[in-house]
Amino acid sequence: MANITIIGPGAIGGTVAAWLAQDPRHRITLAVRTRLDRLEVHTPQGVISAQPRVLTEPAQATPADWVLIATKAYDVVGTSRWLDGLCRPDTLVAVLQNGVEHMERFAPYLPSERILPVMVDCPAERLRPGVIHQRGTGRMVVPRGRSGEAFVELFAQTPIEVAETPDFKTEIWKKLCYNSAGALSAILLKGAVISRHAAVAQVMRGIVRECLAVGLAEGARLDESVVENVVSGYRAAPPDSVNSMHADRIAGRPMEIDARNGVIVRLGGKHGIPTPLNALCVGLLEAAQG
Numbered sequence: 699m700a701n702i703t704i705i706g707p708g709a710i711g712g713t714v715a716a717w718l719a720q721d722p723r724h725r726i727t728l729a730v731r732t733r734l735d736r737l738e739v740h741t742p743q744g745v746i747s748a749q750p751r752v753l754t755e756p757a758q759a760t761p762a763d764w765v766l767i768a769t770k771a772y773d774v775v776g777t778s779r780w781l782d783g784l785c786r787p788d789t790l791v792a793v794l795q796n797g798v799e800h801m802e803r804f805a806p807y808l809p810s811e812r813i814l815p816v817m818v819d820c821p822a823e824r825l826r827p828g829v830i831h832q833r834g835t836g837r838m839v840v841p842r843g844r845s846g847e848a849f850v851e852l853f854a855q856t857p858i859e860v861a862e863t864p865d866f867k868t869e870i871w872k873k874l875c876y877n878s879a880g881a882l883s884a885i886l887l888k889g890a891v892i893s894r895h896a897a898v899a900q901v902m903r904g905i906v907r908e909c910l911a912v913g914l915a916e917g918a919r920l921d922e923s924v925v926e927n928v929v930s931g932y933r934a935a936p937p938d939s940v941n942s943m944h945a946d947r948i949a950g951r952p953m954e955i956d957a958r959n960g961v962i963v964r965l966g967g968k969h970g971i972p973t974p975l976n977a978l979c980v981g982l983l984e985a986a987q988g
């Protein structure tokens with residue numbers, strides 16, 4: 699039996715929590731900001747539901763074997779308030795977020811050997827608190843090692859595929875290449891269909907080339923093929939699919955501008971690599987966010 703607490707049961711946290719709750723080996727707890735009574739997830743395999751224990755205040759937290767963080771990258775401070783109560787010295791903390799700075803975000807709060815960064819690939823949207831649409835198959839990748847192996851085992855009875863990799867850096871930079879181009883949907887307020895427009899696809903290629911250059915300087919092992927893969931990936935997606943930054947802009951929530959495009963500009967600056975297109979995306983999205 700594993701005691702697993704998920705901080706942030708939104709699109710990703712709610713999907714993962716509901717799937718883990720189907721496994722009788724696990725006891726699931728949710729640490730929430732907005733109260734909810736149950737989870738209902740519309741998955742490619744049908745509707746699943748769960749009624750986990752719900753904590754609304756960090757003072758209610760009790761130690762868990764695993765803590766899964768699924769808040770947005772910019773909610774680190776609020777998220778960190780849960781950690782003292784949820785963590786024993788042997789609790790493992792998995793960070794299910796986008797970007798390439800999972801470790802850096804939580805290093806001020808936890809020893810690095812207890813943090814497991816997770817690359818999440820699972821198209822999901824929150825319809826309202828506790829109700830989620832999981833649009834496609836869930837896939838996660840973690841660094842190879844003892845914590846990674848234990849994380850794979852947590853999901854063994856679910857349809858979410860979890861793989862270990864010896865080269866996590868390449869995995870997260872590949873995902874960042876994809877996500878960086880998604881800024882255009884958030885700017886234009888149009889789904890993946892915009893990638894079918896030749897001029898937009900050209901801008902996407904430029905954004906991804908900047909991300910690729912910075913990723914290579916950071917040690918990721920990628921090549922130019924990632925550029926066309928990103929464009930064809932958006933073109934193959936359902937035309938109306940909405941990435942999470944676009945969804946945040948529509949809902950009037952803050953966007954993960956820094957984790958998805960700002961980081962390319964910041965790290966580009968460190969390596970002397972120009973990143974004007976990502977800087978433009980950051981500027982436009984910050985202006986749109988107000």
Ligand SMILES: NC(=O)c1ccc[n+]([C@@H]2O[C@H](COP(=O)([O-])OP(=O)(O)OC[C@H]3O[C@@H](n4cnc5c(N)ncnc54)[C@H](OP(=O)(O)O)[C@@H]3O)[C@@H](O)[C@H]2O)c1
Pocket residue numbers: 705706707708709710711729730731732768769770771773776777794795796818819820821822823824827942954
């Ligand atoms: N959605 C996707 O398709 C997708 C795919 C791959 C990766 N990701 C990444 O996964 C991460 C999570 O994204 P998401 O789409 O799941 O976001 P989301 O739907 O906005 O969910 C975030 C959740 O965190 C909660 N939260 C915020 N601060 C909190 C706090 N202090 N304590 C407890 N809960 C708190 C929010 O509560 P409220 O209800 O109060 O807002 C919300 O339930 C992001 O880094 C995203 O980029 C998302």
